[in-house]
Amino acid sequence: MQIKRIIYLSLLMLVTFSGAMIITSSVSAVDTNETSSISSQSSSFDSSETSSSQSAASSSAASSSAASSSAASSSSDKSANAKSVVAPQTDPAAPTADDGVQEADWTASYFIIPIITGFQVQPQSEQYVVADSSGNATVDLGFKAAFFFFPVLGSYLDYTPTQWKWNDSTGKWDKTVIKTQTASFLLTGNPKISYKPLLSVGTYYYQIDGAFRGALGNKDSKISKLVKVVVVPAAVQAKSISITVPNVIFANAAYEGNAVTDPVDATGKISWTGSSPSGDWNEITWDQQTGRNSNFTVDNDKQPTTINTSTTDPGTPILIAANIDNATGASGTANDTKTTYVGGLVAKKMAADEGGTWSLDAAGLKDLEASVNPASGTNVTWNYQWQYSTDGTGKDSSFKNIPAAADGVTNISGNVSSATELSNTSNVLTFSKNSSWVNGAATATTSGTDYVVREKLTATVTDESKKVTNIEIDSNAAGLTVTGATGKLSLEEVPSFNFGDVSASNIYNGTIVASQTKPEAKSTLTVSDTRVDSNDWTLTAKMTKFENGNSTGLDTNTMLQMNNLMDDVSAILTDNDVSTEVLSSKQGDAGSWETTGQLLLNANPNVELNNGDNFSSTITWNLTAGTPNATAAK
Structure with missing residues (x-):
C-alpha cells in the first residue's frame, strides 16, 4: 500500500x-471725458514576506447724454431744472439685441504699438453715482482708444454713444442715439477720450460705436461693451469691497482688476494702488485707477529687480489694493488687497544629478496671450531665450544667454506661435541628469552665489499696416540652487x-x-x-x-x-x-x-x-x- x-x-x-551608491498720452476729445542594505526574512511556512526600502458686468463704452428720446445732447449740455428726484423702483434686466444692443468687438490691444484697433480701455462696466441737489449727476464714461496714426497728418475718431434709459411707466428701455462727436490726435496711437454725460436719477446703459480712421480716410468701426450707470438720489454706504486681479502678470502687457462692493450699489469712490510688500516699489502704470474696473501695466524696465527664491511663488510678489470711501465704520473706508506675481518664474532647487524641467507659469502665459492678442489672431509670434547671471545680483546688465552648446541643457531658445506654447514639454528648459552646465551651477551654489536665471521673450508684432516691431518681455529673475548628487543604488525588494x-x-x-x-x-x-x-x-x-x-x-x-x-x-x-x-x-x-x-x-x-x-x-x-x-x- x-x-x-x-x-x-x-x-x-x-x-x-x-x-x-553614488551618488499717455492723454487727449481731451470733448469737454466731457509653484546601501540601504535590505534585509528580508521570509518566513513562516506558507507566507512570504519581503522587505522594501524605500462680477462684474461687461463694460466699455462712452456716453454723452441727456435723456430725451427725440433729441440728442452733447456732454456739455446741462439740465438745470429738475424739480423732483425719484429713485428707480427695480433693477431691470439689461437691454438686449431686441432693444438695439450690438455685439461688442474684441478689446483693442496696444502693446507699445497698436496691435488691434478699438477700445483699449473700456468705460467703467458698472457705476452707481449720487445725484446732486438739482437731481443730476455728471458720469465719467471716458475710454482709451488704440489705432494706427500718422505722425504728421494725425488720426481721427468719430464716436456715437447710444443710451438706454429705463422707463418705469412703460417698463421698457427708451433708446436714444447721441450725436456723433469727433476727436483728432497727433503723435499718439492710444489717446484717452473724455466723455461725461449729465444724467438725472435713473438706470441707464450705454454703448459706443467708434469709427477709427487715419488721415488718408481709411476707417475701422468698433463697438464697445455695454455698460451700466445708475444715478441714485442718496449715497449708499459700502460695508466691504472685494477685488480680483490676475495671479501672474508679465511686463509690458495690460491687465484688468475688478471690484465688487457690498452692497453692490455702493456709491463711494473706488481707488486702486499697487506696490511691493515692503513698499519700496510702486512702478505700476495705471490706464484706469478709479472705479470698479482698473487697467494697469508694469513696464519691462520698471519691474521689480528682487530675485525670486521661492519655489512656489510664480514671480516677484506685488500688492494690488482697492479702497472705497463713503463706507460704514469709523474710518469711513473699506479696502481689499490681493497679491499678484510679476514675471511668472519660480525659483528652482535641484540635485546635480536630478535632471528636470523649468518653465514659466502656464496660467500666466495664457493671460499674456489674451492680453497681447485678444482676438486670437496670427499677428503676434514669440521668440524665447533663457539667460543666466553668475554674480548673484540679477541686474539686467549681468545676464547672458545660456550657450546653445551647454552640455545637458535643451530648449534653451526657440520660436512659438502663441505664448501658451512656452509651457509645452517641447519648449520648457530641460536638464539631463549629467549636465556639466548644471554641475557648474552646483559649484556656484557651493561657493555661496547661486546662478540667477530668467526667460527673455520677444514678441514680434505685425500691425495692420504690415509694419513689424519686436517687443521685449523679460520674466522675473529667479534663483537656481543646485546641491550635490543624490543618486543611489539600492535593493528595494x-x-x-x-x-x-x-x-x-x-x-x-x-x-x-x-x-x-x-x-x-x-x-x-x-x-x-x-x-x-x-x-x-x-x-x-x-x-x-x-x-x-x-x-x-x-x-x-x-x-x-x-x-x-x-x-x-x-x-x-x-x-x-x-x-x-x-x-x-x-x-x-x-x-x-x-x-x-x-x-x-x-x-x-x-x-x-x-x-x-x-x-x-x-x-x-x-x-x-x-x-x-x-x-x-x-
Whole structure:
C-alpha cells in the first residue's frame, strides 16, 4: 500500500547589500471725458514576506447724454431744472439685441504699438453715482482708444454713444442715439477720450460705436461693451469691497482688476494702488485707477529687480489694493488687497544629478496671450531665450544667454506661435541628469552665489499696416540652487518563494528531469539605481541547505531556478551556500521584475519523511557596485 506523505517547503530570505551608491498720452476729445542594505526574512511556512526600502458686468463704452428720446445732447449740455428726484423702483434686466444692443468687438490691444484697433480701455462696466441737489449727476464714461496714426497728418475718431434709459411707466428701455462727436490726435496711437454725460436719477446703459480712421480716410468701426450707470438720489454706504486681479502678470502687457462692493450699489469712490510688500516699489502704470474696473501695466524696465527664491511663488510678489470711501465704520473706508506675481518664474532647487524641467507659469502665459492678442489672431509670434547671471545680483546688465552648446541643457531658445506654447514639454528648459552646465551651477551654489536665471521673450508684432516691431518681455529673475548628487543604488525588494504542498513522491523521485512537474511560485525582485553612471553593479545570491525544524536536510542538492529576470534572463541557485551571480548592469538596466521560481529537486530515495514536515532554506542577496558607497537608501 502506497502512503502519500505531504511535505511543506518554503524559503527563508536573508538579504545583505554592499557596494556603491553614488551618488499717455492723454487727449481731451470733448469737454466731457509653484546601501540601504535590505534585509528580508521570509518566513513562516506558507507566507512570504519581503522587505522594501524605500462680477462684474461687461463694460466699455462712452456716453454723452441727456435723456430725451427725440433729441440728442452733447456732454456739455446741462439740465438745470429738475424739480423732483425719484429713485428707480427695480433693477431691470439689461437691454438686449431686441432693444438695439450690438455685439461688442474684441478689446483693442496696444502693446507699445497698436496691435488691434478699438477700445483699449473700456468705460467703467458698472457705476452707481449720487445725484446732486438739482437731481443730476455728471458720469465719467471716458475710454482709451488704440489705432494706427500718422505722425504728421494725425488720426481721427468719430464716436456715437447710444443710451438706454429705463422707463418705469412703460417698463421698457427708451433708446436714444447721441450725436456723433469727433476727436483728432497727433503723435499718439492710444489717446484717452473724455466723455461725461449729465444724467438725472435713473438706470441707464450705454454703448459706443467708434469709427477709427487715419488721415488718408481709411476707417475701422468698433463697438464697445455695454455698460451700466445708475444715478441714485442718496449715497449708499459700502460695508466691504472685494477685488480680483490676475495671479501672474508679465511686463509690458495690460491687465484688468475688478471690484465688487457690498452692497453692490455702493456709491463711494473706488481707488486702486499697487506696490511691493515692503513698499519700496510702486512702478505700476495705471490706464484706469478709479472705479470698479482698473487697467494697469508694469513696464519691462520698471519691474521689480528682487530675485525670486521661492519655489512656489510664480514671480516677484506685488500688492494690488482697492479702497472705497463713503463706507460704514469709523474710518469711513473699506479696502481689499490681493497679491499678484510679476514675471511668472519660480525659483528652482535641484540635485546635480536630478535632471528636470523649468518653465514659466502656464496660467500666466495664457493671460499674456489674451492680453497681447485678444482676438486670437496670427499677428503676434514669440521668440524665447533663457539667460543666466553668475554674480548673484540679477541686474539686467549681468545676464547672458545660456550657450546653445551647454552640455545637458535643451530648449534653451526657440520660436512659438502663441505664448501658451512656452509651457509645452517641447519648449520648457530641460536638464539631463549629467549636465556639466548644471554641475557648474552646483559649484556656484557651493561657493555661496547661486546662478540667477530668467526667460527673455520677444514678441514680434505685425500691425495692420504690415509694419513689424519686436517687443521685449523679460520674466522675473529667479534663483537656481543646485546641491550635490543624490543618486543611489539600492535593493528595494527581494523574492520570497512559498511552494506550498509538495508530494512525497516529488521528494523521493525528484523534479529535475524535464518531464517531471516542478513546484512553482512567483515573487518580485527590484533593483533601483538613480545614479548618473549606472553600469557597474552586480547582484549575487547564495542559498542554504533545505532543512526541516529538526535540522534534517534533504540528501542531495536542491536547486532554485528564477526565470523572467530582465525580460528573459534566468538564474539558478544551488543550496550549497555559495554566492552565484544573478544579474548585473552589463545585462541591462535596473528595474523591477516578477520572477517565477521553479524548485528543482534531485531524487532523495533515502530521506525519512514525516507527514507535515516543513523544509526551508535561506537566500542571502548581495548588491555591489564598483565605486564607493553613498548615503544608504532609506
